[in-house]
Amino acid sequence: MRVTWTGTSLTFRLDAEDEITGKASDEHPIKLAINSCSVGGVPGDAHPDLFAVAAWTVVAPWTRKRISFDRAISADLAEALHSGWGVEAGPVGAEPRRPGARLAISYSGGADSVAAATVYPQAPFVHFRRVPHPRVPNRWSHYRSDVLAKLAAKTGRELSTVTSDLEFTLAEPRPGYPEHHAVAAGALLLADQLDLGGLGFGYELGSRWLGGGRYLWRYTPDNPMWSPHGRWGRLFAAAGVHIVLPVGGVSEATTMRLALGSDLKDYVRWCLRGTDGPCRTCGKCLYKELIQAAVERRPLDTPITADRPVAQKYLKKPPYGGQEMIEYGFARVPGIENTLFAKALDYFDVSEESTAWLDHCYPRALAEIPAQWREEATAFVEKHVGLMTEDEVRRVETWGA
Secondary structure, eight states: OEEEEETTEEEEEOOTTOOSEEEOTTOOEEEEOOSEEEEESSOSOOOHHHHHHHHHHHHGGGOOSEEEEEEEEEHHHHHHHHHHHOOEEEEEEEOOOOOOSEEEEEOOOSHHHHHHHHHSTTOOEEEEEEOOBTTBOOSOTTOOHHHHHHHHHTSOSOEEEEEEOGGGGEEESSSOOSSGGGGGHHHHHHHHHHTEEEEEOOOOHHHHTSOTTTTOOSOOTTOTTTOTTSHHHHHHHHTTOEEEOTTTTSOHHHHHHHHHTSTTGGGOOOOSSOSSSOOSSSHHHHHHHHHHHHHHTOOOOOSOOTTSGGGGGGGSOSOOTTHHHHHHHHHHSTTGGGSTTHHHHTTOOOOTTTTGGGGSBOHHHHHHSOHHHHHHHHHHHHHHTOBOOHHHHHHHHTTTO
């Protein structure tokens, strides 16, 4: 793989051993559409390691043996790429980037992201906004990135909005991030300007420790994407921008509660299709409605019926993505047996007591936060959430066993 930045526009050329069909870090298959993209709203003079990591978040799935950058990188970064992916990276010759002093939040506006922002009320936001690609038709025009950007601007926080067409590098399965970490491409290129030493993401207990939604359904302390000792964690650290998960030890029920109880509650938006509010008809809206109804202890409010395609998976046997939250909702939503989830109830025997561990924080997640930001997060969690008991910790660590 050969990478070239012209200003803040990226082009890349595959080597003979590279392939246009690859897999992201969560093993999801993806196919390359085009070998160029750009990032707007960022300076053109960031440290070369930052340019290298930003590029790697885009090209990693299709790179097999080596990557050649258009500027020298540090030996530390080259080692992180080699130890993590087995690729030879160069040229080598730059001094390592020293971490900055500040933490920013990679802010999407969803409940998890808002909860992370609530933990650090002084942290600036970096918001990624998808824009059209000049050479790729937009097959995802219902994705309202403009709405999310406008809501982010209303939060009152220090905000940097990054624009990019990098999601259109994917031909299949649809426009999206080649790697989940590509959402941070703009934040990486802003790291020198903003003096960043850490970037906070809204990934929660399910994503960090329980396998997420599409690649594992078991306790995964060595999560390749989000553990600080994993390959992505080591790579970001080598560039002086640590991955920080402020809510990595709490469930989506807790992030929902924190977000809706925060001063940012009017700007929470997890649906990417609605204009004046969530569309209420997509799979994500259904999933988040189940969680919100459980948190608010009220009946389910959705127009989706069991015959809709987005509900079909709940007519089949589990496992389901986000299954811990499905169980949490089943135990708390009044009248759940009279909803589209009625069939799925046959596969579970849950109660508020059996799912109570999802109301507290898994302590190991706090220990993963870099020292300079750990105390603030720990104080917040102890005050607003509470730590898991030993029995509850065991529920996490035996999940999926």
